[in-house]
Amino acid sequence: MDSYNTVENIYLLVIITALSVLQNIFFALKVEKECTCPNTHALAIERVSSANRNCMDAYPTFMAMMWCAGVCLSQAPAAFAGLLYLVVRHKYFIGYMGQTSQSTPGYLFGKRILLFLGLMCLVGVVNYLLTRFLGTDYKESVETFTSAASTLLLFP
Amino acid sequence: MDSYNTVENIYLLVIITALSVLQNIFFALKVEKECTCPNTHALAIERVSSANRNCMDAYPTFMAMMWCAGVCLSQAPAAFAGLLYLVVRHKYFIGYMGQTSQSTPGYLFGKRILLFLGLMCLVGVVNYLLTRFLGTDYKESVETFTSAASTLLLFP
């Protein structure tokens, strides 16, 4: 029963994590295919490796943020932001590969989503501290507000 | 008592995590030794760096999968798969360094183990959803089946 309750609070995060792992494997297969294909341009190989490396560099940061935000505050907005991050990452990867000119998208991507998740963490911790020291509990209202705010991420 | 129960459900995963960290440090020391040794071939340095980088790139993916699978379903098969992954990774690292010909093992490794862990996550979440919406609980039988299935990973 204890394990049942645990899963209840994190199952959306688990689904997003599984999706992100599938995406990682997709990226890795792309790199492998590009590197073993005999007639690929050296630039294309470098480009797909860079795209993959940038995505992998940012991956632990994203995971840590999403799980902290989901556990501290509320899982639904965190999972929704995670899903958006995966979409942004996919666009970034495709965009990085596709361009033939020198200008590539920058090193960072999804800054706004990471910021939103970071704010969720902060609000969760501050809310906990308020509950502990002042005895007030704004969690319900904060969760509602966060869910509403997460839809703002949809704007480009 | 609460913390005691928490540790009960994850201690095998913690042991595997600590082992994987030791392995990471071992890889890092190998890289450091190879790079500072004055009479190493440039190819050897590049090879050991690539091996380390590929292992590090896949590390967060593996960690996320193992912990999700362990928390959602059952820790013993997840930890067993994690142990196998560490063995596979060690073989990969050694194999990457040892070869002098151009052909290296691919970018990805341990695909089957990651797939197994992903399936465990999926089964855990589906089982939770079934429990919630249909009121049936197959967790006991699923856990037994998973433990049995994890031994199948031993086959090469």
Add this chain to the structure above:
Amino acid sequence: MDSYNTVENIYLLVIITALSVLQNIFFALKVEKECTCPNTHALAIERVSSANRNCMDAYPTFMAMMWCAGVCLSQAPAAFAGLLYLVVRHKYFIGYMGQTSQSTPGYLFGKRILLFLGLMCLVGVVNYLLTRFLGTDYKESVETFTSAASTLLLFP
């Protein structure tokens, strides 16, 4: 109420995680600035990329260790060690960029802090096993001892 208890046990870890993410983003912005600035030396770009990459390579290892140590044993010393790690990492990054001679600081950094966190994990798991099989519980005394020992990390 259940979520309230969860946050109670991890809120310091969450704060450290959020700080580390801010630091990651700071590093990434440094890399981006260095790469897009037109009159930077190629060596400087390579140096800042290497510093960032080494930090990112070690990041999942650190995260896994800190969270395991914090959950298994006690969050305050783990968060304190995490804070020190962030300071050490900042020094490492600045030191890596600043040098113009060929000698760079090694690939690994913060070995002592990772070792301390690893020991905390080990002690937590051993303590759990002792509690389970022998019925003794040294957790209180171990936590006090760990808090005291963590101040030893302050010595250079």
